[in-house]
Amino acid sequence: QLQLQESGPGLVKPSETLSLTCTVSGGSISSSSYYWGWIRQPPGKGLEWIGSVYYSGSTYYNPSLKSRVTISVDTSKNQFSLKLSSVTAADTAVYYCARRDAVTSDAFDIWGQGTMVTVSS
Amino acid sequence: QSVLTQPPSASGTPGQRVTISCSGSSSNIGSNTVNWYQQLPGTAPKLLIYSNNQRPSGVPDRFSGSKSGTSASLAISGLQSEDEADYYCATWDDSLNGWVFGGGTKLTVL
Numbered sequence: 001q002l003q004l005q006e007s008g009p010g011l012v013k014p015s016e017t018l019s020l021t022c023t024v025s026g027g028s029i030s031s032s033s034y035y036w037g038w039i040r041q042p043p044g045k046g047l048e049w050i051g052s053v054y055y056s057g058s059t060y061y062n063p064s065l066k067s068r069v070t071i072s073v074d075t076s077k078n079q080f081s082l083k084l085s086s087v088t089a090a091d092t093a094v095y096y097c098a099r100r101d102a103v104t105s106d107a108f109d110i111w112g113q114g115t116m117v118t119v120s121s
Numbered sequence: 122q123s124v125l126t127q128p129p130s131a132s133g134t135p136g137q138r139v140t141i142s143c144s145g146s147s148s149n150i151g152s153n154t155v156n157w158y159q160q161l162p163g164t165a166p167k168l169l170i171y172s173n174n175q176r177p178s179g180v181p182d183r184f185s186g187s188k189s190g191t192s193a194s195l196a197i198s199g200l201q202s203e204d205e206a207d208y209y210c211a212t213w214d215d216s217l218n219g220w221v222f223g224g225g226t227k228l229t230v231l
Binding site for chain 1: 156
């Protein structure tokens with residue numbers, strides 16, 4: 001069955017760029033039925049959608065983060081990635097990657113386990 | 122401040138029926154379908170309800186969803202201790218051009 005796994009540094013310095021990768025296993029990232037997204041959750045708080053990418057490379061971002069976010073896809077590696085620039089302590093959160101089924105449910109139906117990223121010097 | 126408004130907490134005793142509300146506006150719930158996620162302590166969210174009232178395979182029929190106008194609700198009947206979790210509503214917002222989540226409701230089984 002399809003699985004998603006986040007990877008990347010757990011600690012990032014303020015003003016630097018946060019970089020994470022999500023590896024998709026058990027299925028192809030190139031399916032036309034799905035979008036691939038990033039969602040984060042600050043400690044003790046709710047969920048915030050960061051942005052999504054289609055296998056073709058088309059993207060759409062949360063307007064509040066758009067100036068700092070880049071999401072890309074590498075179909076040859078079955079991965080997609082997140083870059084968030086100029087981070088501050090407010091970007092400390094658990095970052096999840098997730099699949100959005102655009103055909104059946106139009107919902108994020110499969111999630112990675114999440115990875116904690118702390119912004120601190 | 123979340124775009125979708127949920128009560129921060131809810132509670133019930135085993136066997137009871139509880140409902141969790143999610144209030145939005147014409148640009149989100151009023152014009153798009155609502156999804157619900159369950160987040161057990163220390164785990165990733167799990168899709169519980171999609172398209173307002175559809176259950177993914179494996180989700181017990183104790184969980185049900187509904188939508189009316191700019192509000193949606195999640196109902197849990199026959200409450201069980203393992204239902205203790207955080208619950209989030211989510212939908213697309215046409216004005217923001219993005220996915221929005223409610224602030225979450227922490228359900229306690231007394």
